[in-house]
Amino acid sequence: MPDTYAKLAERALRDEPPVEEQALWILDGDDVELLPLLQAAYAPRRHHFGRRVMVHVLNNVQNGLCPEDCGYCAQSRDSEAAVRKYAMKSEEEILEEAGAAVRAGASRYCMVLSGRGPTLETTRRLASIVRAVKDRHPIEVCLSVGLLEEPHARILADAGLDRLNHNLNTSESHYAEICSTHSWSDRVRTLDAAKKCGIGSCSGLIVGMGETSRDIVEVGFSLRELEVPSIPVNFLIPIEGNPLQTDGSLTPERCLRALCVMRLINPRAEIRVAAGREGHLRALEPLCLWPANSLFVDGYLTTRGDEVAATYRMIRDAGFEVEGNDAWHAGPTEDGFRLRGGDAPILRPEVALAAPPEGDAPSRGGARRNA
Numbered sequence: 391m392p393d394t395y396a397k398l399a400e401r402a403l404r405d406e407p408p409v410e411e412q413a414l415w416i417l418d419g420d421d422v423e424l425l426p427l428l429q430a431a432y433a434p435r436r437h438h439f440g441r442r443v444m445v446h447v448l449n450n451v452q453n454g455l456c457p458e459d460c461g462y463c464a465q466s467r468d469s470e471a472a473v474r475k476y477a478m479k480s481e482e483e484i485l486e487e488a489g490a491a492v493r494a495g496a497s498r499y500c501m502v503l504s505g506r507g508p509t510l511e512t513t514r515r516l517a518s519i520v521r522a523v524k525d526r527h528p529i530e531v532c533l534s535v536g537l538l539e540e541p542h543a544r545i546l547a548d549a550g551l552d553r554l555n556h557n558l559n560t561s562e563s564h565y566a567e568i569c570s571t572h573s574w575s576d577r578v579r580t581l582d583a584a585k586k587c588g589i590g591s592c593s594g595l596i597v598g599m600g601e602t603s604r605d606i607v608e609v610g611f612s613l614r615e616l617e618v619p620s621i622p623v624n625f626l627i628p629i630e631g632n633p634l635q636t637d638g639s640l641t642p643e644r645c646l647r648a649l650c651v652m653r654l655i656n657p658r659a660e661i662r663v664a665a666g667r668e669g670h671l672r673a674l675e676p677l678c679l680w681p682a683n684s685l686f687v688d689g690y691l692t693t694r695g696d697e698v699a700a701t702y703r704m705i706r707d708a709g710f711e712v713e714g715n716d717a718w719h720a721g722p723t724e725d726g727f728r729l730r731g732g733d734a735p736i737l738r739p740e741v742a743l744a745a746p747p748e749g750d751a752p753s754r755g756g757a758r759r760n761a
Contacts (some may be wrong), residue, residue: 434657471631517549598626625666
């Protein structure tokens with residue numbers, strides 16, 4: 391069995407993916423040992439990215455108001471999630487939030503607009519904002535705006551956009567189960583438009599939407615075929631009011647196996663552990679950094695995540711380092727003993743002495759002195 395993991399690592403270092411049956415074994419095999427699998431996935435991760443972790447910050451620039459029926463999304467027309475709808479933020483607000491992302495250490499600032507896709511007028515407005523962000527800040531810019539055609543992509547490419555995000559989300563054969571208002575091929579066409587115009591593509595998947603393991607493997611190989619350099623791996627968040635809630639498959643080990651199979655199929659890609667990592671990986675969360683080399687901080691589009699400081703602490707405690715940006719200077723680290731749950735006292739309440747009333751001092755025996 392140790393030879394199996396070593397061979398997976400060797401193939402990945404030669405940029406050769408596992409064969410389909412090996413990939414399915416990684417996800418489903420009863421005899422898979424998690425730590426050797428993580429070490430196999432770590433070999434290409436370390437070769438291409440060292441121990442660096444790239445940090446991304448999302449900005450939900452426009453929320454709700456979407457005509458699409460994607461079952462996983464709190465902004466879709468069919469969602470009854472209690473989210474506030476708002477039109478596109480002002481340029482001033484977007485630039486201010488870009489500055490906050492830089493100060494937080496992000497290497498990439500990701501602006502996301504809900505909707506089927508932008509008009510040419512909106513695209514030109516976004517291009518102006520992309521230029522302004524890049525003029526002011528040493529940070530890469532990613533944009534997620536729905537479906538795009540080549541003329542739209544050309545405008546954004548001329549503005550210097552670094553990445554265009556458009557997730558495949560699942561396999562072509564499963565896509566109709568999660569969305570009916572557009573097709574899987576529509577999404578591929580958007581990625582092709584970005585590539586033709588010289589924009590780097592960012593595209594990944596959501597795990598936990600009722601797909602089979604074969605669907606996960608299929609989308610992994612589709613991303614490889616499309617030569618996607620940046621792959622976010624999301625784990626479905628059960629947002630109340632969404633048509634898609636949970637399929638019951640997302641254990642911490644299942645999530646780690648999915649990250650490993652994405653890394654081994656796409657050894658050179660930036661693999662990002664994305665939405666849902668905090669709630670689904672739980673105590674095994676630090677292990678996600680063995681296959682993945684990037685993550686989001688400070689939440690997602692509509693849901694909260696861990697605070698920046700907590701995520702950075704996890705990265706350092708696992709022996710990795712934040713890649714950061716040219717303007718970022720890491721603050722003091724928080725070392726030493728700490729418990730989850732904030733600033734609660736270390737002593738258990740039932741054994742701790744009650745605090746004396748203000749103005750009273752405890753006696754040497756622990757009892758309060760009488761005046």
